[in-house]
């Protein structure tokens with residue numbers, strides 16, 4: 001099944017009668033290749049300031065209705081320490097593209113947090129090779145940068161003044177530098193086709209991604225896409241399940257956007273191919289402000305509530321919480 005053709009992928013994506021079969025196959029593949037452990041990654045959303053104008057994203061700089069914040073390096077280190085004390089073995093540092101965090105500032109933060117013996121994943125957007133190298137040299141382990149869509153025209157329409165080729169360059173640099181590379185796509189962008197979703201899945205396989213995050217597009221009222229329909233939860237789940245079947249042993253998060261569209265979305269995702277959850281460890285005061293899309297879950301909870309809640313749900317479906325850093329382990333057949 002790992003060699004599904006583009007035509008077959010398109011057929012499966014279009015055919016609703018294959019959904020149950022697809023989800024249970026993805027669950028079997030997940031069990032065989034990555035087991036029952038779920039890796040928890042503590043997510044720190046450290047700045048919602050962004051220089052970009054991505055048409056779907058509420059953090060775009062043209063959204064003047066959002067109160068902006070920036071967490072100081074000292075506080076980031078403090079929150080990181082608290083998250084590690086809570087049991088997290090990986091922290092994800094995510095933000096808008098905020099130039100306050102220069103190469104030096106980022107490196108100091110990474111260096112300090114690495115003292116807590118934790119894996120670090122960055123999700124801070126497009127940078128130069130030299131920046132990516134500097135973060136890696138001080139200990140960053142992984143990087144998340146979704147391609148968002150492999151349809152070049154759609155990509156450039158959705159991302160004014162950005163280039164698809166530069167996005168590819170970033171992913172290539174990250175791979176060359178030895179990061180575990182995470183990418184992924186949005187499902188349901190206006191103008192996106194099922195054919196291009198099939199291309200996204202094949203692209204993930206072609207570049208040898210270590211992690212793939214798939215989430216439905218959710219329309220944000222303060223963006224140019226305010227009148228567009230949300231993406232479909234089921235279609236996003238199908239794309240994710242196909243990614244599991246084709247890439248087998250990689251790490252796949254049950255994304256927060258899925259839970260926003262379906263109250264049980266992350267558990268359903270964990271039973272359809274996913275093996276990672278990224279609970280929010282940002283303090284409550286900032287959560288609502290990291291509004292990439294509306295209706296984000298857990299904005300009134302605190303970090304320990306989020307951990308407790310998701311742990312209980314994971315155990316209730318017979319899965320366990322991993323106690324290691326959860327690197328991509330290549331499976332030998």
Ligand code: SAH
Nearest residue numbers: 056057095096123125146216217218292293
């Ligand atoms: N600046 C960082 C982090 C961006 S937010 C970066 O470029 O990687 C992380 C992800 O949220 C994005 O990659 C995008 O896929 C997703 N996202 C943004 N707006 C969204 C929306 N309206 N609906 C669903 N997902 C969205």
